[in-house]
Amino acid sequence: MELLLLAIIALCAGIVGALVGLGGGVILIPATLFVGVELGYFPDITPQRVVGLSVVMMIFTGLSSTLSYVKSKQIDFKSGFIFFIGSIPGTMLGAYLNKSLDLPSFNLYFGIFLIFISTLLLVRNKLKPIHWFVNHGMKRHFTDKNGTEHEYGYPIWFGIIFTFFVGIISGLFGIGGGxxxxPAMVLLFLFPPHVAVATSMFLVFLTSIVNSASHIFLGNVPWSYTIPVIIGAYVGAKLGAALNKKMSSKTVVTILQVVMLLMGIRSIIEGIFNN
Structure with missing residues (x-):
């Protein structure tokens, strides 16, 4: 029963993560902590262990999504590798910082982060793109299936510095960084949305390998829980990537906003009153 619950949670995380480019950790972590700690199905789960589980899951979420997006030629591999350079030291530092968090502190900080991301998703369509980064950086081009050519770009130094800080958050909370x-790729660098999501999932795959290695070294991965999570996440990511090609993700993003807002509020309450 416990392993089936984990597989279902991972399936949902994989679908949502691949559909909107989030990686899935924002679903897996609060859901697993709730089922494990509050409902008592995984009494041995800790913030460190659930983050270790999440980053291992995201290797397979990222791989599954990447393989799907390769076929549709939506991934900007050059940008993905540039962003990966900045993410490597960031994810290692974040994994190291994670070991000092107890459950109440993790719930509090993760709740604040979820509300921040929910707000960012809410306002990102209302924010105006910034053309400065494209005009003062490396330019990239993409032609979509309708034959429309898109120009986007960024200064390489800024991309590396930005992804360093994204990597810290990824290592600390066990989320993919997407x-x-x-939002940064779409608003700052003018990436076409589908290219941004596909490239993000490629980056999730790469950074999760480094992230996992860090958490394995720190002894944070609960190996007995990994198989159902890997299977569920891999299948879910395939479904999410397929949906991304066929539909607008606006409805899913709206649902995700509400879910993350509620999860964030609940995590903050848990962090404050269980301290």
């Missing part, structure tokens, strides 16, 4: 990098 929740921050996708």
């Amino acid at each position: 929740s921050l990098i996708v």
Whole structure:
């Protein structure tokens, strides 16, 4: 029963993560902590162990999504590798910082982060793109399936510095970093949305390998829980990537905003009153 619950949670995390480029950790972590700690299904789960589980899951979420997006040629591999350079030291530092968090502190900080991301998703369509980064950086081009050519770009130094800080958050909370990098790619660097999501999932795959290695070294991965999570996440990511190609993700993003807002409020309450 416990392993089936984990597989279902991972399936949902994989679908949502691949559909909107978030990686899935924002679903897996609060859901697993709730089912594990509050409902008592995984009494041995800790913030460190659930983050370790999440980053291992995201290797397979990212791989599954990447393989799907390769076929549709939506991934900007060059940008993905540039962003990966900045993410490497950031994820290692974030994993190291994670070991000092107890459950109430983790719930509090993660809740604040979820509300921040929910707000960012809410306002990102109302924010105006900034053309400065494209005009003062490396320019990239993409032609969509309708034959429309898109120009986007960024200064390489800024991309590396930005993804360093995204990497810290990724290592600290066990999320893929897509929740921050996708809005940045769309608003700051003018990436076409579908290219931003696909490139984000490629970056999630790469950074999760480094992130996982850090958490394995720190002894944070609960190996007995990984198999159902990997299977559920891999299948979910395939479904999410397929949906991304066929539909607008606006409805899913709206649902995700509400879910993350509620999860964030609940995590903050848990963090304050269980301290």
